[in-house]
Amino acid sequence: MTSSTDASLVSTALAHAREHRRALWDKLDTRTLENGARVHVLPQGNHGIAAVEIWADVGAGDEPAPLAGISHLLEHMMFRGTHDVPDGEFDIRVQALGARANAWTWYDTTAYTTILGADHLEKLLALEADRFENLHIDEEVFQTERDVVLNERALTADSDPNTLAQEHLDRMLFGEGPYARPVIGYRENIASFTHEQLTDWYRAHYAPHALDIWIVGDVPVEATHRHVADSFGAIAGGPPPSKAGEMRVTHHTHVRDRIELAVTEPLVLMAWGLAPGRDRRAVLTWRVLSEMLAFGRGGILRTALEHDQKLALYQDIYVQEHRLGHSAVWEATPRSGVSHAELCDAFYATLSALSAGEISAQALDAARIRIVSQWASRNAPWQVLQTLGDAVHTTHDAANFLKDLDILEAITAEDIRTLATRLADPQSNVLLFVEPEAV
Amino acid sequence: MQRPWVQEDRLRDGTRVYTTASSLDAPVAQIHCIFALPSALPEVAGEVPVLLEWMQRGTEAHSRSEIFDAFGALGIEPQLSMLPSGILFSMRCLDACREVALGLAQELLFRPAFEDGELEDVLVEMDQDDRASRDVAGQISYRAQRRARWHGTTLAAPVNGTKATRKKLDGAYLRGLHAQLFERPAILAIASEQSDAWIAALERTMLRDRPTRRWEYTPPTASYLHAQPRDIFVDAPALEHAVVSRYSPGPAGEDLATIARTFLHHEALTDGMSAPLMVQLRGEKSLSYSVFSMLIDRGDGWDQCFEIEPSAERVEEALAAGSALWVQEDALTAEDFRRARIALHTQERLQTIDAPRALAHSLRHEILWNRPMGSRQAQVQAILDADADDARTMGAGYGMSQSPLCTVVVGRKADLPQKFQSEMLDLDALFDADF
Numbered sequence: 001m002t003s004s005t006d007a008s009l010v011s012t013a014l015a016h017a018r019e020h021r022r023a024l025w026d027k028l029d030t031r032t033l034e035n036g037a038r039v040h041v042l043p044q045g046n047h048g049i050a051a052v053e054i055w056a057d058v059g060a061g062d063e064p065a066p067l068a069g070i071s072h073l074l075e076h077m078m079f080r081g082t083h084d085v086p087d088g089e090f091d092i093r094v095q096a097l098g099a100r101a102n103a104w105t106w107y108d109t110t111a112y113t114t115i116l117g118a119d120h121l122e123k124l125l126a127l128e129a130d131r132f133e134n135l136h137i138d139e140e141v142f143q144t145e146r147d148v149v150l151n152e153r154a155l156t157a158d159s160d161p162n163t164l165a166q167e168h169l170d171r172m173l174f175g176e177g178p179y180a181r182p183v184i185g186y187r188e189n190i191a192s193f194t195h196e197q198l199t200d201w202y203r204a205h206y207a208p209h210a211l212d213i214w215i216v217g218d219v220p221v222e223a224t225h226r227h228v229a230d231s232f233g234a235i236a237g238g239p240p241p242s243k244a245g246e247m248r249v250t251h252h253t254h255v256r257d258r259i260e261l262a263v264t265e266p267l268v269l270m271a272w273g274l275a276p277g278r279d280r281r282a283v284l285t286w287r288v289l290s291e292m293l294a295f296g297r298g299g300i301l302r303t304a305l306e307h308d309q310k311l312a313l314y315q316d317i318y319v320q321e322h323r324l325g326h327s328a329v330w331e332a333t334p335r336s337g338v339s340h341a342e343l344c345d346a347f348y349a350t351l352s353a354l355s356a357g358e359i360s361a362q363a364l365d366a367a368r369i370r371i372v373s374q375w376a377s378r379n380a381p382w383q384v385l386q387t388l389g390d391a392v393h394t395t396h397d398a399a400n401f402l403k404d405l406d407i408l409e410a411i412t413a414e415d416i417r418t419l420a421t422r423l424a425d426p427q428s429n430v431l432l433f434v435e436p437e438a439v
Numbered sequence: 440m441q442r443p444w445v446q447e448d449r450l451r452d453g454t455r456v457y458t459t460a461s462s463l464d465a466p467v468a469q470i471h472c473i474f475a476l477p478s479a480l481p482e483v484a485g486e487v488p489v490l491l492e493w494m495q496r497g498t499e500a501h502s503r504s505e506i507f508d509a510f511g512a513l514g515i516e517p518q519l520s521m522l523p524s525g526i527l528f529s530m531r532c533l534d535a536c537r538e539v540a541l542g543l544a545q546e547l548l549f550r551p552a553f554e555d556g557e558l559e560d561v562l563v564e565m566d567q568d569d570r571a572s573r574d575v576a577g578q579i580s581y582r583a584q585r586r587a588r589w590h591g592t593t594l595a596a597p598v599n600g601t602k603a604t605r606k607k608l609d610g611a612y613l614r615g616l617h618a619q620l621f622e623r624p625a626i627l628a629i630a631s632e633q634s635d636a637w638i639a640a641l642e643r644t645m646l647r648d649r650p651t652r653r654w655e656y657t658p659p660t661a662s663y664l665h666a667q668p669r670d671i672f673v674d675a676p677a678l679e680h681a682v683v684s685r686y687s688p689g690p691a692g693e694d695l696a697t698i699a700r701t702f703l704h705h706e707a708l709t710d711g712m713s714a715p716l717m718v719q720l721r722g723e724k725s726l727s728y729s730v731f732s733m734l735i736d737r738g739d740g741w742d743q744c745f746e747i748e749p750s751a752e753r754v755e756e757a758l759a760a761g762s763a764l765w766v767q768e769d770a771l772t773a774e775d776f777r778r779a780r781i782a783l784h785t786q787e788r789l790q791t792i793d794a795p796r797a798l799a800h801s802l803r804h805e806i807l808w809n810r811p812m813g814s815r816q817a818q819v820q821a822i823l824d825a826d827a828d829d830a831r832t833m834g835a836g837y838g839m840s841q842s843p844l845c846t847v848v849v850g851r852k853a854d855l856p857q858k859f860q861s862e863m864l865d866l867d868a869l870f871d872a873d874f
Contacts, residue, residue, distance in 0.1 A: 009535055013514070016466055047792050049785075079712065080722075088722060091713035095778045098785035100711060117785050144725050151680065152728035155748050158679040159576050262677035265571040296516030297495060298507030307503050310560065313567050336567055366512040369533075373514030376467050377531060380792055 010365045013372045018405050020376070024384060025402055029221045033229060035237035036209030040388065040398075041224045042216040044381055050118040050217035051382035053111050054128055055389050057212070058205035060185075061107035061178040061322065066192075069185015070201050072105040073149050073193060077202075078112065079103070080141045082134040087141050090127065097123055105183050108323040109393045115382055118218045122227045129231035132206055142195050150191065153184050161261040165269060165434045169329065172255045172430040173271045179249060179322055207238040214389055217381040249273075249325040255430040260437045265313070267434040268340050270330045270347070272423065277321045277394040280407045285415045286328055288408070289423075290317045291367035292354075292416070301330075304350040311338045311346050321394050340433045344426075351424035359413035368408055443812035444797040445628075445805070450642070452651070455626045457806055458634035459794045466535070468631035469795040471802065472528040472544075472645070475625040475652070479524040479659035480593045483607050484874070485600020487521045489561060490613050490620075495519060496557035499550045503557075506547055513540050517547065521598065522807065523659035526620060531795075534633050541644040548645070549621055555610050566602050573866050576675070576748075580682040580849045583673045583864075586874055587845040588686055588742075591667040595874045602871055623649040625656035628802060630794035658808045660738030668845035674852040674863045681751045681850030683758060687765075687843045689734055689741030690833075697833065699821035701741065704834030705734050706822070707771050707779035708764060709745075714779075715770050719760060720747060726757045738808055742844065751854035758846065766835060776827035787819050 028042045059071050079101070081087035094101045099116030116124055157163045167182050174180035184190075213232060215224055251273020275282035293301040294317050305312040314333040319326055334343045378387065391400040422428050445459045481487060497503040510517055513536040518529045528548060532540045572578040582597050589595040596604065623646060629637045668686065690701045709716045709732035720726045731746040749757040764770050791797040804815040848859050 098781035147725035303504035369514040
């Protein structure tokens with residue numbers, strides 16, 4: 001073939017990525033307020049834009065079963081007014097700063113994100129601090145927002161058989177554990193939440209010690225810290241919430257199920273439970289292997305199952321990073337006339353061959369260069385912020401922002417072979433067959 | 440006037456070249472190469488997507504896996520896709536891999552293997568893919584909107600055609616189409632600090648020996664003229680909610696002042712969580728989690744589109760509430776207009792924060808409409824300068840205050856109000872029947 005990844009290309013790309021991340025890292029200035037909130041300021045660029053995210057250390061993984069979805073509903077309510085800012089006013093005031101506010105909830109984190117002209121930062125921080133201290137959960141507004149979330153659930157899950165299949169797979173893999181339930185919760189959960197439950201959740205989980213405040217972009221360090229101290233620093237501290245007992249994760253293996261959903265084409269979903277997010281070598285070994293198996297229109301699985309054997313119409317392989325145990329999923333649509341079992345057997349055979357064969361340095365380097373290339377293109381302030389935030393929240397060590405590059409370089413063929421051996425073992429996974437509903 | 444974000448130049452043969460760079464750039468270039476279509480109206484619906492898919496099943500020298508693994512070894516995932524009146528080849532590539540990557544791109548684009556067995560495979564896969572897209576609300580709605588909006592032209596067909604139209608395509612026809620379309624490209628667009636080196640390398644590799652281009656790139660404007668929009672209602676039994684969209688006429692022509700007033704009104708009414716559209720439909724009435732509205736560029740004018748996803752029984756209420764806002768005289772205050780201006784200003788800065796984004800923004804607003812570089816900045820300045828009262832008056836004169844172009848409702852028939860239940864298309868009719 002006309003091209004291969006030569007080692008010098010990888011080392012040049014890695015060296016540049018290291019240099020680039022090191023330059024950012026050296027400018028990152030982290031301080032802790034007296035009330036326990038951590039503030040991270042990173043000056044980057046001269047474009048007049050700042051990205052601000054406030055990460056609360058709570059997510060769906062912290063919820064007991066009856067409260068599944070409450071973190072997400074609280075995220076919605078955070079836009080619905082405080083004791084000083086009436087319902088509807090928050091967005092008006094944010095937009096008056098030229099800013100666009102949004103938020104997301106995941107298993108370990110709830111984050112509030114804003115991108116704005118850097119000259120309006122002080123006013124934005126005052127608004128943010130206010131809602132983290134003085135949220136007013138009005139009963140009538142709460143009912144309205146709950147209906148919005150029910151509509152979101154209907155839209156993004158109940159009408160989407162692929163999402164329903166993914167939810168079923170998570171239950172198979174995580175059993176009754178905290179990562180088994182969907183972030184948005186179930187319809188019956190959402191409908192049952194009370195005003196009091198939501199208020200308690202807010203008080204327990206949004207105290208300053210649970211917050212990481214990130215500001216990346218065209219901002220001066222000292223003045224920015226001053227603005228944060230003037231706003232968030234004024235919030236009274238409190239004891240950290242106990243997470244003990246809620247946070248144990250068990251991954252199930254060798255569970256099989258077959259369900260019918262409103263899909264037109266059948267679907268195969270296979271999942272594995274893996275190490276916690278802080279085990280970077282395990283997580284990055286997965287990243288490298290998944291790049292080797294399927295990327296764009298190439299990869300070992302695509303060649304075997306789609307191009308050569310023509311068994312699969314579509315495949316995807318991805319990792320979901322969780323703080324307490326990430327998971328990996330292979331998803332495939334068999335071609336017409338191909339059975340689930342036939343497709344799975346071909347998957348196991350391909351992984352067996354990989355684990356038994358020679359893994360060349362070039363194949364490893366090719367996967368590495370794709371990963372580094374993806375990282376290098378995520379350079380806007382809000383993307384840098386996201387990477388740093390993940391390092392803190394998912395891996396529990398901001399320095400993984402730098403260390404990941406060394407770990408990526410250190411992954412060996414043996415690491416890949418070991419993981420491939422595990423994937424080739426049908427006993428190691430949970431497996432879901434999704435069939436079209438009978439008419 | 441500000442210096443445009445993107446610079447325009449021409450090669451000796453007239454190929455348009457656009458370049459940009461910024462201080463935030465990594466040593467990764469973004470390259471776009473656009474081949475002009477003679478018309479946005481295809482002879483056979485789906486012919487270009489089928490051709491593009493077949494092209495990506497191996498080259499004269501290498502198998503499908505080999506060519507993409509070779510790109511992958513350089514960290515590249517090339518993209519080949521159809522635009523309304525062009526074909527776009529894009530890749531993100533480390534500067535260090537430039538020469539090898541362009542050699543591979545030349546092979547992929549100009550020397551496909553075109554094996555007959557692979558074409559059969561492409562057609563089988565596209566049929567199955569079509570069936571799978573019936574599960575996705577957005578896909579159903581997108582197809583229905585296309586069919587409603589472009590009724591009377593071949594644009595009403597799904598982008599990939601239908602099973603019946605694809606059956607008309609044989610190898611000889613598609614090989615001829617490839618020879619016709621892949622002459623010298625019409626447009627090159629490069630985001631890199633090394634754009635001169637990229638252009639020189641493109642001349643040495645991808646452009647060398649290409650036949651002379653027989654037509655220039657033209658925006659799809661003329662293709663839209665013959666469309667006769669009509670309403671379409673689709674029965675989607677598995678949906679737990681409805682998807683409703685309405686298209687209305689926006690301002691015609693290219694008068695900057697008119698466009699600016701219209702835009703300012705639209706921004707103030709619809710953009711962001713604090714805009715009246717979102718506040719009323721989501722915040723106050725709980726009609727929908729998602730509310731979406733946009734002014735759609737047609738080159739010689741604009742269409743207004745508004746989309747919402749309420750429960751099926753609230754479809755009429757959602758349409759009425761959304762439409763009413765446009766004609767409500769006091770819907771917008773001076774403060775709403777002031778906020779809209781600030782938000783627009785910030786959004787424009789975001790769109791141009793680094794070179795790849797600035798280039799993509801220019802492609803959307805300038806390059807693919809054959810407009811001069813800097814025209815988007817002039818347009819934004821005019822919007823920022825537009826008078827609020829003028830914008831309010833203009834707002835009442837377009838969009839929902841006029842007869843809609845078309846309304847599209849997708850939902851479960853039994854749950855929808857009676858007026859939508861007559862003449863509903865089922866999914867077979869939407870996906871497979873003549874358009």
